[in-house]
Amino acid sequence: MAANVSLAAAPPYDAERVRRDFPILDTMVNGHPLVYLDSAASSQRPLAVLRAVEDYETHSHANVHRGVHALSQAATAAYEGARERVRRFINARTTREIIFVRGTTEGINLVAQAYARPRLRAGDEILISALEHHANIVPWQMVCEQTGCTLKVAPINRRGELQLEEFLKLLNPRTRLVAVAHVSNALGTVLPVKRIIEAAHGFGAVVLIDGAQAVPHSRVDVRALGADFYAFSGHKLYGPTGIGVLYGREELLAAMPPWQAGGDMILTVSFEKTTYNELPWKFEAGTPNMSGAVGLAAAMDYLESLGVEAIAAHEQRLLQLATAELARLPEIDIIGTAAHKASVLSFTMKGVHPHDLGTILDAEGVAVRTGHHCAMPVMTFFGLPATARASFGCYNTERDVASLVQALGKAREVFA
Amino acid sequence: MDLKELYRDVILDHNRHPRNFGRIEPADGRADGHNPLCGDRLSVFVVLDGERVADIRFEGKGCAISTASASLMTEAVKGKDRTAIRALFDKVHALLTRADAAPDGALGKLAALSGVREFPVRVKCASLCWHTLNAALEHGAATISTE
Numbered sequence: 199m200a201a202n203v204s205l206a207a208a209p210p211y212d213a214e215r216v217r218r219d220f221p222i223l224d225t226m227v228n229g230h231p232l233v234y235l236d237s238a239a240s241s242q243r244p245l246a247v248l249r250a251v252e253d254y255e256t257h258s259h260a261n262v263h264r265g266v267h268a269l270s271q272a273a274t275a276a277y278e279g280a281r282e283r284v285r286r287f288i289n290a291r292t293t294r295e296i297i298f299v300r301g302t303t304e305g306i307n308l309v310a311q312a313y314a315r316p317r318l319r320a321g322d323e324i325l326i327s328a329l330e331h332h333a334n335i336v337p338w339q340m341v342c343e344q345t346g347c348t349l350k351v352a353p354i355n356r357r358g359e360l361q362l363e364e365f366l367k368l369l370n371p372r373t374r375l376v377a378v379a380h381v382s383n384a385l386g387t388v389l390p391v392k393r394i395i396e397a398a399h400g401f402g403a404v405v406l407i408d409g410a411q412a413v414p415h416s417r418v419d420v421r422a423l424g425a426d427f428y429a430f431s432g433h434k435l436y437g438p439t440g441i442g443v444l445y446g447r448e449e450l451l452a453a454m455p456p457w458q459a460g461g462d463m464i465l466t467v468s469f470e471k472t473t474y475n476e477l478p479w480k481f482e483a484g485t486p487n488m489s490g491a492v493g494l495a496a497a498m499d500y501l502e503s504l505g506v507e508a509i510a511a512h513e514q515r516l517l518q519l520a521t522a523e524l525a526r527l528p529e530i531d532i533i534g535t536a537a538h539k540a541s542v543l544s545f546t547m548k549g550v551h552p553h554d555l556g557t558i559l560d561a562e563g564v565a566v567r568t569g570h571h572c573a574m575p576v577m578t579f580f581g582l583p584a585t586a587r588a589s590f591g592c593y594n595t596e597r598d599v600a601s602l603v604q605a606l607g608k609a610r611e612v613f614a
Numbered sequence: 615m616d617l618k619e620l621y622r623d624v625i626l627d628h629n630r631h632p633r634n635f636g637r638i639e640p641a642d643g644r645a646d647g648h649n650p651l652c653g654d655r656l657s658v659f660v661v662l663d664g665e666r667v668a669d670i671r672f673e674g675k676g677c678a679i680s681t682a683s684a685s686l687m688t689e690a691v692k693g694k695d696r697t698a699i700r701a702l703f704d705k706v707h708a709l710l711t712r713a714d715a716a717p718d719g720a721l722g723k724l725a726a727l728s729g730v731r732e733f734p735v736r737v738k739c740a741s742l743c744w745h746t747l748n749a750a751l752e753h754g755a756a757t758i759s760t761e
Contacts, residue, residue, distance in 0.1 A: 557617075
């Protein structure tokens with residue numbers, strides 16, 4: 199009985215109430231209510247984020263770290279307050295480890311150019327997985343061109359899971375850097391990053407985690423993971439575009455040269471000698487995206503008010519429901535059937551190209567991503583030019599899953 | 615937004631049973647087209663008799679619009695000379711992009727593509743084959759991209 203009482207005490211996740219926080223979900227698309235299943239590309243923003251940005255722009259904006267006047271102090275407090283919010287969200291040790299960047303892509307490029315490029319030499323190796331987004335492939339290819347080091351790629355299996363044994367075999371004393379996604383954007387596979395980090399550290403390699411698809415769907419604790427670098431984007435986390443975070447261990451960041459130069463990243467400048475600013479500002483040349491940072495902090499407040507774990511559990515229910523529904527359709531092939539997945543359902547329909555499918559679904563108001571998902575090697579592995587991808591966020595409901603299934607029926611009709 | 619306007623029977627038929635599908639080797643002209651947005655790829659092969667396209671084939675993987683458009687194109691241009699093909703491309707381009715494009719008898723079955731203009735993101739799908747044909751005729755061998 200006691201167990202029943204405590205179950206009843208936990209309020210069920212109310213996605214209908216959550217939906218009311220997202221005004222854009224009231225949009226009509228082609229005569230149908232919007233069914234937004236593209237949060238893995240970019241999530242929508244709740245009113246709390248929109249209002250925080252508006253409030254900053256309306257009442258607190260000036261340049262940061264510069265003026266002694268009231269607004270400059272307010273802007274600095276808002277911006278640095280956002281940094282502290284991010285620190286708490288991912289449990290970093292200090293705000294010196296929180297670098298604001300434009301997004302995950304910029305975070306990875308920062309590490310590639312300021313950490314890897316000055317250190318790696320011919321003979322050194324960078325190890326990635328075959329699941330990576332182009333943003334976690336191309337920056338390392340550039341470092342290889344620049345330094346003569348070699349890129350190694352750990353394979354995946356037909357379920358879209360990293361072959362951990364193969365990955366571990368590829369680790370060796372020449373491995374200087376490991377860069378892997380926490381969650382695959384194309385397939386939704388959750389990678390065993392804690393295990394990967396421990397193994398890489400055993401060989402003295404530094405590890406960057408591309409967390410763009412993980413932070414919105416799970417509680418991420420960078421210290422518990424042991425990550426050296428962890429990058430993610432605001433706009434996939436219900437925050438604004440143009441803001442993201444690179445977490446880096448202080449010891450590593452402190453030893454890295456700045457990667458862009460300009461205002462804010464210096465302490466003193468003369469024509470003879472310039473001294474660089476302290477962390478984290480050493481890596482934030484130029485006037486930063488203050489309203490973006492404020493919006494991101496508001497998004498984190500919002501997510502914690504719903505409960506990150508409660509959202510994740512809700513999304514898992516939707517993912518399981520959608521997977522079961524689509525598995526019943528004989529013309530649908532689900533691409534990516536890893537045992538451990540988050541939020542993403544990639545699929546193809548026999549006889550219907552994903553691009554046609556995207557258009558037909560859109561005509562029914564259902565927004566999914568179609569294409570290669572910036573992960574062409576993943577598509578090549580499965581012998582596909584593209585897939586359709588439905589992804590779930592905190593505001594999706596079982597009704598959205600039903601609408602997807604219904605719209606797929608429409609596609610079958612058009613191509614009958 | 616009417617899906618039936620986009621996916622007309624002619625389009626669905628040419629998608630399911632593309633005409634002139636395959637390679638010609640050796641060819642007088644060949645070009646590869648690529649639409650990075652959706653991953654569509656197609657190759658166009660032409661055999662020339664002077665200024666005239668004596669034979670044409672295409673192969674590749676793409677959406678229904680790109681496959682049907684390529685199939686319809688090969689039927690429409692076979693036997694025509696470069697000047698006539700260029701004029702036809704102009705008419706197709708107007709059909710795909712201009713809301714005020716008047717029905718043109720010269721288009722024949724290509725007129726089935728008129729529904730594409732209601733779907734601006736799909737115009738590239740329909741025009742990829744034409745750009746690729748142009749490249750095959752002008753440069754002999756090339757790769758072109760819609761981006």
